[in-house]
Amino acid sequence: MRLxxxxxxxxxxxxxxxxxxxxxxxxxxxPLGIPGVKLxxxxxxxxxxxxxxxxxxxxxxxxxxxxxxxxxxGNAYGVLYSLAGAVVSLLIMVCVKRISAFGMVGVSIAxxxxxxxxxxxLALGITQVPVLWYYLPxxxxxxxxxxxxxxSLANVIYKRIAKHTxxxxxxx
Amino acid sequence: xxxxxxxxxxxFLLIGIIGITIYFITGKNAEYISVSVDGETIGVxxxxxxxxxxxxxxxxxxxxxxxxxxxxxxxxxxxxxxCVLHKEISQSNESIICLPHKVVVTVIxxxxxxxxxxVTY
Numbered sequence: 001m002r003l004x005x006x007x008x009x010x011x012x013x014x015x016x017x018x019x020x021x022x023x024x025x026x027x028x029x030x031p032l033g034i035p036g037v038k039l040x041x042x043x044x045x046x047x048x049x050x051x052x053x054x055x056x057x058x059x060x061x062x063x064x065x066x067x068x069x070x071x072x073x074g075n076a077y078g079v080l081y082s083l084a085g086a087v088v089s090l091l092i093m094v095c096v097k098r099i100s101a102f103g104m105v106g107v108s109i110a111x112x113x114x115x116x117x118x119x120x121x122l123a124l125g126i127t128q129v130p131v132l133w134y135y136l137p138x139x140x141x142x143x144x145x146x147x148x149x150x151x152s153l154a155n156v157i158y159k160r161i162a163k164h165t166x167x168x169x170x171x172x
Numbered sequence: 173x174x175x176x177x178x179x180x181x182x183x184f185l186l187i188g189i190i191g192i193t194i195y196f197i198t199g200k201n202a203e204y205i206s207v208s209v210d211g212e213t214i215g216v217x218x219x220x221x222x223x224x225x226x227x228x229x230x231x232x233x234x235x236x237x238x239x240x241x242x243x244x245x246x247x248x249x250x251x252x253x254x255c256v257l258h259k260e261i262s263q264s265n266e267s268i269i270c271l272p273h274k275v276v277v278t279v280i281x282x283x284x285x286x287x288x289x290x291v292t293y
Contacts, residue, residue: 032259075251077272099176106177113184127269128211129276134265137191144184152173 010053011061018045018065019072026073040112040146046090047108047154052161055094062086081119088118104158105151112147113140195265202264202279205243207236210274216283219243219262231273243277245270 021041030037042065049058066086070079092114096107116139124132205217209229217225219241227234234255235247244260245268255270267278 077250077252081271101174101176102180103174103177105173106180109177109181109184123269123271126271127208127274127276129208129267129269129278131265131267131276131278132269134195134267137188137195139188140184141188141192144181144188148181151177155173 007053007057011057014045014049014053014057015061015064015068018042018061019069021045022065022069023073037142038146040115040150041153043089043108043111043115043147043150044154044157046086047093047104047111047151048158050090050093050097050107051104051154051158058093059090062090081122084122085115085119088121089115104155105148108151108154109144109147112145112150113143116140116143196263198264202262202281204280204283205236205238206278206280208276208278216280219279227273227275229273229275231275234270234273234275236277243279244268245277248273 019042021044025038025041030039045065046058046062049061053061063083063086066079066082070076070082074082089111093107093111096102096110102110117136120132120135120139124130203219205219206213207215207217207225207227209227209231214227215225217223217238219238222239223237224246225236225238227236232249233247234245234249237244237246242260242262245255245258248256248270250270250272252272255268255275258268261268261277261279264279264281267276269276
């Protein structure tokens with residue numbers, strides 16, 4: 001029971017962090033003229049979860065974040081879009097994480113790119129306009145850059161927190 | 173950071189930059205705007221004639237404005253307004269997408285598009 005409570009508290013903290021950064025990001029537009037372009041700081045929390053709590057935790061927190069943020073700050077289409085990105089991104093990150101050659105930054109880069117491609121596929125499916133493929137090179141660059149930043153951040157946070165807590169060791 | 177991470181990053185960046193370069197090289201001299209709803213082209217307009225184009229679909233209404241050889245969405249009766257916030261487009265293959273209404277506005281080079289029902293200049 002003690003472990004369960006601890007886990008619950010940890011998930012809640014991570015979810016709160018993911019939601020706060022999602023909210024702050026929504027307030028600060030990136031002036032590229034294309035709505036929806038953002039750093040995806042919430043992915044810091046997701047990459048962090050993937051390493052700290054495992055796939056299950058990352059999955060739960062990611063889905064909860066998308067649904068809660070969608071209900072609080074967005075709309076139905078936003079949720080659909082975020083969900084497509086989040087699910088594809090998480091699946092790819094889980095796969096890449098299994099390859100030991102890649103570290104947290106690599107996982108995050110793959111996740112960032114996969115997120116963008118997931119959303120592009122959804123947009124292609126909804127609009128049926130193949131010309132959207134022209135966005136792919138832009139999405140690759142943006143995904144790689146944001147993934148790199150988020151991964152580096154997650155890496156630093158993970159190391160610092162690991163140094164100060166033994167929480168994870170108790171669970172093992 | 174591991175070596176593979178850097179390689180992955182470089183590969184994505186490289187492919188992306190090559191793609192963007194090709195996009196800008198091939199993207200010039202575009203003169204037409206194609207409007208599609210649900211994947212079907214409903215009209216092609218010249219970028220050189222200023223006009224307002226109402227787009228009515230089963231899902232809602234948008235208004236496209238063509239001015240100074242650029243196009244932008246000036247109205248959409250949907251809640252998220254993403255297409256209205258999108259910058260104006262003029263480069264070939266640039267598009268504005270209204271996801272809730274399944275409306276896609278794209279800059280194209282040639283007005284010929286196979287099985288077109290109506291072409292407006």
